[in-house]
Amino acid sequence: MPSYTPPTRDLQFILHDVLRLSQSGLPGHEDLDRDFTEAVFDAAGKLSSDVLAPLNAVGDRQGCRLENGVVRTPDGFAEAFEAVKEGGWTAMDCDPEYGGQGMPHVLHAATGEMFVAANMAFNMYQGLTHGAYSAIHTHGTDAQKALYLPKMVSCDWTGTMNLTEPHCGTDLGLLRTRAEPQDDGSYLITGTKIFISAGDHDMAENVIHLVLAKAPGGGEGTKGISLFIVPKVLVNDDGSLAAPNGVSVGNLEEKMGIHGNATCVMNFDGARGWLLGELHKGMRAMFTMMNEARLGVGLQGYACAIPAYQAAVEYARERLQGRAVTGAKNPEGPADPLIVHPDIRRSLMDQKSFLEGARMLTLWGAHQIDRSRNGDDDAEGLISLLTPVIKGFLTDKGFETAVLAQQVFGGHGYIEEQGMSQFVRDARITMIYEGANGVQALDLVGRKLAADNGKPLMALFGMVKAFCKEHGENEALATDFIAPLKAASKDLQSAAMYFMERGMKNPDDALAGSYDFMHLFGHAMLGFMWAQQAVAAQSALDEGRGDAAFFRTKLATGRYYMQRQLPMTATHLARITSGADTVMALEAEAF
């Protein structure tokens, strides 16, 4: 079974050499020095590799079971959940007023990468709780916050998002779940929700469901939707548990992967719920959860491929097969290790250069969230623009990476016992949930691109331009990093320009290229991320700081990405500018 090695040094490099967190001037960041974060990563890493990773295959094999209406999690999950709670990991970036540790979001993301990499299905129980926490924290009344948040911060109670119904996923305007107002100000919620991750389980005393439903008088479509807090077990005013609510698990889905997480059909039969946020404005509150969840899924996208990559590297070093074309590298042995072969290298470099670029994008994005929480509107615009890119691109490429890693194993990768299949099956969900990636592309092109009159996009182009200007004279970087970044950025601008010119006249032209645009954007961003890492690594080398071999490896890995991955932007641009004609040419009957 694959193990997991926490990449502490890589995380430290990003936080301290690239983002220079402690010098960022953000409140609370001055304490985030190398020693402090190293201690955090050591603890999170140990928990991940020693406790969570060994349960990953267990969760896949056993799955969850529905017994007499109660969901049973796989062996060992409950004990591991206690360990996560005791370590305070669920509370890390939460509000101290409710028992949180008030740490920056970037640290939550960095440690989250470890937990996800070690056991994605397991980590979803706390991940979804965090999303529900955020929605209540942002939109709840003081009384609601006081009642629910302390228990959710500690994960004594977990949380869920109840959006999807059998006939509607993306198009929430169609939803049928009803909320009947009661005299005491509460509502009775009735309806069926599907695909509810962590919908029920045996690891917490209570599950706080956030449920989208239609209350009377709200009109048609999404305008009539409100968000409700619906606990599995009713809660007394003093926070103690009262009677069970009218909430039950209708079924557990049998899925392709993430078997360790309970994906439930949830039935609400006149369950008592309380309005969260404003009546008929539930979509707004829902998007608080959703945007956080999308960034979380982007993180999952690459993080779940990390142990797959690590296993592929180990296998490529150990498996003896064939001889290097340039002469035996292991002449004493019966054959050379796989890793001598250029095509295996190509695969491993594709994996490594993506994963390290994706990590940088995720943590840079998390840092933008910290900036926005401290009042930086530009950062808020930027992360809003990039949310669909982070979700869509990192999950597509993360899945590809898991497939590449599996492929290194040859036939052995197809055998379940080897563990590589699980990585691929688990990774697949990240492209689908929290808005399938086609919906991300639609959000990007249809909404985010023109948001605030395109200011965030222009700000990003300005940022890249200034960066290229600042480092364009640096001989060590100009050819290998700055020039390809400029070219990719130019392709991105051309595509955006095309959409602006054509999108008004024929919106199909923009939407037919939306998926390619999301990928073009993703490559350009990873190019930007690699260029920033290259500057940091080169500067460390120039100044003779730290481990030179590590920094040289960073530069070599970045060079690979710039040379071998960034050329994709030209193909995406060609596809985009071919417009909608060939895409929409056929009648629906002709397929």
Add this chain to the structure above:
Amino acid sequence: MPSYTPPTRDLQFILHDVLRLSQSGLPGHEDLDRDFTEAVFDAAGKLSSDVLAPLNAVGDRQGCRLENGVVRTPDGFAEAFEAVKEGGWTAMDCDPEYGGQGMPHVLHAATGEMFVAANMAFNMYQGLTHGAYSAIHTHGTDAQKALYLPKMVSCDWTGTMNLTEPHCGTDLGLLRTRAEPQDDGSYLITGTKIFISAGDHDMAENVIHLVLAKAPGGGEGTKGISLFIVPKVLVNDDGSLAAPNGVSVGNLEEKMGIHGNATCVMNFDGARGWLLGELHKGMRAMFTMMNEARLGVGLQGYACAIPAYQAAVEYARERLQGRAVTGAKNPEGPADPLIVHPDIRRSLMDQKSFLEGARMLTLWGAHQIDRSRNGDDDAEGLISLLTPVIKGFLTDKGFETAVLAQQVFGGHGYIEEQGMSQFVRDARITMIYEGANGVQALDLVGRKLAADNGKPLMALFGMVKAFCKEHGENEALATDFIAPLKAASKDLQSAAMYFMERGMKNPDDALAGSYDFMHLFGHAMLGFMWAQQAVAAQSALDEGRGDAAFFRTKLATGRYYMQRQLPMTATHLARITSGADTVMALEAEAF
């Protein structure tokens, strides 16, 4: 559960409008008129959709079971196998001397597409038998042929390929299975083989294993390898069954997919075997099977994605979600069907244009095999060159296609009950077995490119050039088809040139680009195939023959491929010509 609709009209178009089989001048082809092949396709299609397709999910769910040393296939498989045998489908292109029907290979491939699409795991039982049949037919003595082939043609006995061992897959020189010569001319075979597809089952009286093993005196590495016929049950001279041989199933592998096929660990404990072909020249005989198997896997690669695509189309037509950006298309309903959305179209067109191009390449390749069997050495060189492209490219893209189809279903695609997960899990194996796709790329660049002094490659370029010249003046095709084909062909030539110039000096430069070259080659070939289909469709339209809507759909689908897929060749070329430096930059320890 997904159903399967046989694409008879598309197959007919390729055989008669594009390849013009009955006018090809090949022996036996003059009888292949439209009526004849339509009758064949109707029968094969009915068997596929009515009998085999309904068992696809059954096979996935039940899998095979090992009971007291005997492999039990899923419910219904044995009856279906009888139906396939009774229909004579296993004998179609086999030698009439041994009970075969002596039909052209292209018809075997076209009907094979249907069987694979309907139930890939099931079809492997006969597919592997066909490979073993070919090896015995080509390399066996008259006595061996008379003894084994009639029963294998009818699939009363099935066949296997026993190559892989726990420590060696691609690098067969490492194998440890031993063959001890006996006084009577037979050998005693001892060793363990793994990943033996259809290694044992309950649908045939006997299983004829072809086993690679080392006999004394053959020297080191692959030179010492011989191929042996090792029946599960010994066969008397009169063809009747004698005592069981020393062959047993050690284990059944639990795999990511193709659960309906028994993947066995085979133990040979002094099992009696007979040399097939020359002593110590087993690799040559093995490649007869292997090359056929690789083309068969290429066919599987796209064929197994066909029902996934069909299901995605159906879902996209029926699932109501959101409104078309250009105005409601289903104003009476609560929402428009998915298929109105440009990004869903993009996905469906990606799928459709690949599948129909892949079908054309496969059948065109099968036609080259028929030419080579009739003494056309150029055709033999061509199919030899293209075998790794067909295997590697069609399986990679077929898997991608299955993933795209699954994605159309959103969350529903991730639920096993829906059936889309199985298509993805099944498709995944095609990239791995019969030589993982990296090995195909190595074979292409390291062996096939320079084979016969590059004559086959030059012949192919000449063929494309002549085609472009012939149709370059056709205004209906010049811009949309001929120009992009020329560009793709030019990229292919540039890449080949790069390898020739650099490969001598630094073979790593060639091998680091081998995977991209295989894909560049694949795209260029599909461009060539689409251009040929476009010529046929345009000519039918010009002459007012047949169903105009069908031909216009072909042209529109081809245009999509040329516009949206062929630009990939430029990116592959850029990756290739970046050479091996960034690929090989890191020490093995630095990953």
